[in-house]
Amino acid sequence: MKKYLVLLIILLFSLPLVAQDFKALKKRIAVIDFDDRSGYGRNIGQGVADMLVTSLVESEKFLVIERSELDELLKEQGLGMSGAVTPQSAAQVGKLLGIEIMVTGSISEFGEKEQKVGGGIGSVGGFNLGVKKNMARVAVDIRMVDVNTGEIIVAKAAEGEDTSTGLDNVGIEDIDFHNTSTWDNTQLGKASREAINECVEYIVDGMQKVPWQGKIIKADDATIYMKPGSKGGVQAGMVFSVYRPGEELIDPDTGLSLGSEESKIGQIQVTGDVADGRAAKAIVKSGTGFQTGDLIRVK
Numbered sequence: 001m002k003k004y005l006v007l008l009i010i011l012l013f014s015l016p017l018v019a020q021d022f023k024a025l026k027k028r029i030a031v032i033d034f035d036d037r038s039g040y041g042r043n044i045g046q047g048v049a050d051m052l053v054t055s056l057v058e059s060e061k062f063l064v065i066e067r068s069e070l071d072e073l074l075k076e077q078g079l080g081m082s083g084a085v086t087p088q089s090a091a092q093v094g095k096l097l098g099i100e101i102m103v104t105g106s107i108s109e110f111g112e113k114e115q116k117v118g119g120g121i122g123s124v125g126g127f128n129l130g131v132k133k134n135m136a137r138v139a140v141d142i143r144m145v146d147v148n149t150g151e152i153i154v155a156k157a158a159e160g161e162d163t164s165t166g167l168d169n170v171g172i173e174d175i176d177f178h179n180t181s182t183w184d185n186t187q188l189g190k191a192s193r194e195a196i197n198e199c200v201e202y203i204v205d206g207m208q209k210v211p212w213q214g215k216i217i218k219a220d221d222a223t224i225y226m227k228p229g230s231k232g233g234v235q236a237g238m239v240f241s242v243y244r245p246g247e248e249l250i251d252p253d254t255g256l257s258l259g260s261e262e263s264k265i266g267q268i269q270v271t272g273d274v275a276d277g278r279a280a281k282a283i284v285k286s287g288t289g290f291q292t293g294d295l296i297r298v299k
Contacts, residue, residue: 026062027213029101030094031070031102032049038108038109040107048138055196062203063228094145099147100207101144101146101207104145107138109137110137135162141156142154142202160194161191161194214296215294225280226240229279231276236273239269240297241296243263244295245295246261268290
């Protein structure tokens with residue numbers, strides 16, 4: 001009797017841990033180059049989008065698709081790495097990537113302004129030196145597209161400003177978004193970082209509206225291979241439900257997906273990692289006839 005009581009206590013204490021593991025599942029996201037509407041040039045649409053990708057990776061809350069993988073797929077689909085991509089085409093590419101969310105956006109403001117502050121503070125060579133106040137401002141509009149429906153679930157504006165006072169207005173002729181040690185110490189860099197941090201907050205909040213989803217890569221009689229693996233928070237012992245999507249229903253007026261009828265075909269249990277955590281293998285707990293492309297969900 002004591003033995004069974006100990007086993008029961010162990011089981012009861014282990015149940016919350018399983019639930020907690022599901023909360024750690026990471027959703028997959030991709031970012032398309034932003035459309036530059038500020039007229040600033042210097043590829044700032046790509047640069048600011050790269051800053052956002054880096055921040056999303058550093059947050060460790062998402063599985064972020066590599067830019068090279070996204071670029072290659074967009075080229076295959078005849079699309080460019082631009083924020084001008086429509087929600088419908090973003091959803092199309094997103095489904096091919098197996099992600100939940102595609103982020104697009106545009107930069108409406110990007111630049112510096114100089115204002116003279118107060119009177120002179122002396123003269124050099126007959127010229128009066130005034131204190132100049134430099135303000136950098138960056139404004140980014142982001143949109144989060146649910147790839148399963150093509151709908152925009154979040155549309156927000158993020159802004160960043162940095163103001164400093166000095167004798168000289170130091171302009172930025174060559175912007176290097178990848179040199180963070182230098183770029184983040186400039187006024188435009190600080191303003192950009194502030195706007196990007198705000199974008200990340202919007203994305204974290206918006207992702208709570210999107211259910212986690214995995215997908216079967218390969219299935220045979222004994223073993224199921226699914227994505228993601230441990231890199232996406234999937235751990236051995238987790239039990240998932242498997243669904244078979246039916247025919248997709250398309251709104252004839254908007255061209256957007258209205259979803260599809262789905263049927264639950266069984267359950268699988270994860271047994272371990274493959275492909276360095278990018279995928280996992282599982283056994284069948286119930287059901288038959290699993291196929292590549294079947295959807296995996298928590299419930």
